[in-house]
Amino acid sequence: MTLEKVREILEGELVLDAGNPDTEITSVCSSDLMSDLLHFSSEPKSLLITGLNNTQVIRTAEIADIKAVVFVLDKRPDRETVEMAKQKGITLVVTRLSRFTACGRLYAAGLGSCTGVNR
Amino acid sequence: MNIRDVVEALSLEVKTTKGDLEHRITGCYISDLLSDVMANAKEGEVWITLQTHPNIVAVAALKNLSGIIITNKRTPEEETMKKAEDERIVIAVSPLSTFEAGGMIYKILRC
Amino acid sequence: MAQNRHIEGSFHLTGGDFTNAGAASSELKSIMSHLNISPDLVRRAAIATFEAEMNVIIHAVAGVMYYLITPDLIKVVLNDMGPGIPDIEQAMQEGFSTAPDWIREMGWGAGMGLPNMKKNSDEFRVDSVVGEGTTVEIIIKIKEGKTQ
Numbered sequence: 001m002t003l004e005k006v007r008e009i010l011e012g013e014l015v016l017d018a019g020n021p022d023t024e025i026t027s028v029c030s031s032d033l034m035s036d037l038l039h040f041s042s043e044p045k046s047l048l049i050t051g052l053n054n055t056q057v058i059r060t061a062e063i064a065d066i067k068a069v070v071f072v073l074d075k076r077p078d079r080e081t082v083e084m085a086k087q088k089g090i091t092l093v094v095t096r097l098s099r100f101t102a103c104g105r106l107y108a109a110g111l112g113s114c115t116g117v118n119r
Numbered sequence: 120m121n122i123r124d125v126v127e128a129l130s131l132e133v134k135t136t137k138g139d140l141e142h143r144i145t146g147c148y149i150s151d152l153l154s155d156v157m158a159n160a161k162e163g164e165v166w167i168t169l170q171t172h173p174n175i176v177a178v179a180a181l182k183n184l185s186g187i188i189i190t191n192k193r194t195p196e197e198e199t200m201k202k203a204e205d206e207r208i209v210i211a212v213s214p215l216s217t218f219e220a221g222g223m224i225y226k227i228l229r230c
Numbered sequence: 231m232a233q234n235r236h237i238e239g240s241f242h243l244t245g246g247d248f249t250n251a252g253a254a255s256s257e258l259k260s261i262m263s264h265l266n267i268s269p270d271l272v273r274r275a276a277i278a279t280f281e282a283e284m285n286v287i288i289h290a291v292a293g294v295m296y297y298l299i300t301p302d303l304i305k306v307v308l309n310d311m312g313p314g315i316p317d318i319e320q321a322m323q324e325g326f327s328t329a330p331d332w333i334r335e336m337g338w339g340a341g342m343g344l345p346n347m348k349k350n351s352d353e354f355r356v357d358s359v360v361g362e363g364t365t366v367e368i369i370i371k372i373k374e375g376k377t378q
Binding site: 032033034035036038039052054055056057059060062063064065088 | 248249251252253255256259273276277280281284336337338340341342343346
């Protein structure tokens with residue numbers, strides 16, 4: 001489904017639009033631990049759902065080739081984080097939903113997990 | 120619905136022996152940040168995390184959570200297991216990703 | 231041009247500098263991408279380098295990241311002044327971490343750094359002297375003719 005559709009399902013607010021809202025998303029990574037993101041196999045169609053909203057998330061997302069980040073529980077990224085995401089071309093969405101509900105809705109909607117390595 | 124139902128539905132491996140599997144579940148909380156769990160998790164929720172260190176037991180006990188599910192094939196540290204048995208906190212592990220485990224619990228809680 | 235390629239450089243790393251943590255790896259990733267190295271190799275190198283850089287920021291006082299890119303390989307060496315690693319075998323175990331709690335609250339300290347580095351490298355070495363520091367060497371081999 002498109003990034004725009006994901007945003008809709010999560011009742012999210014687009015904080016930074018870095019590219020095409022028609023970007024196809026096929027899988028979801030959900031973690032607050034940065035090393036964990038680096039585990040995932042190359043998945044340019046991946047979305048990250050996290051409760052950690054610092055610049056580290058953006059840096060790690062860039063290294064892991066993640067194109068969009070969703071912050072849960074209304075955790076808004078600060079200006080520095082938004083600026084970094086803008087530079088690196090990573091879309092940012094904020095949702096009031098919890099990580100559980102966000103994952104739940106997207107799982108029910110048919111998205112898969114992007115953890116390739118640990119299977 | 121209790122912890123045992125979740126364990127069965129997700130084919131979880133229960134690592135503790137003294138935890139109460141009949142503990143009723145009020146919901147589910149997913150986070151790897153202890154401060155976040157301390158602030159936002161509610162009593163009776165089952166907690167999904169990747170963290171394996173002993174502090175998770177203290178948090179689960181303080182917040183009266185119904186249990187901890189550690190995903191991505193991670194294994195709890197020895198000290199963590201000791202504390203969990205002392206505090207009678209259920210710890211279960213799974214090869215599922217956090218997203219999948221959360222998604223599956225979401226589905227069964229909705230029914 | 232690819233045949234004669236020999237690019238090297240270095241970055242200084244400051245322990246505890248979380249504001250800039252990852253910046254060196256990010257820049258190195260950018261350099262590699264512009265050299266038309268296969269994206270998969272760039273990704274692996276970036277991940278291994280990033281984990282190594284974070285280890286320096288989290289545990290050490292300061293360090294240097296040195297990189298060398300030739301037609302045959304990408305080599306990154308991180309040398310730090312820090313506590314060193316008393317038991318390297320133990321440190322290589324997934325989940326083993328000596329990071330303090332406040333580091334975990336920042337999303338690090340899951341104990342996956344060294345294993346992640348090894349997993350993404352073709353050759354990997356760790357040397358350490360307790361009380362002095364640690365050196366990590368990451369080598370990723372470039373297959374001939376693999377350009378984008």
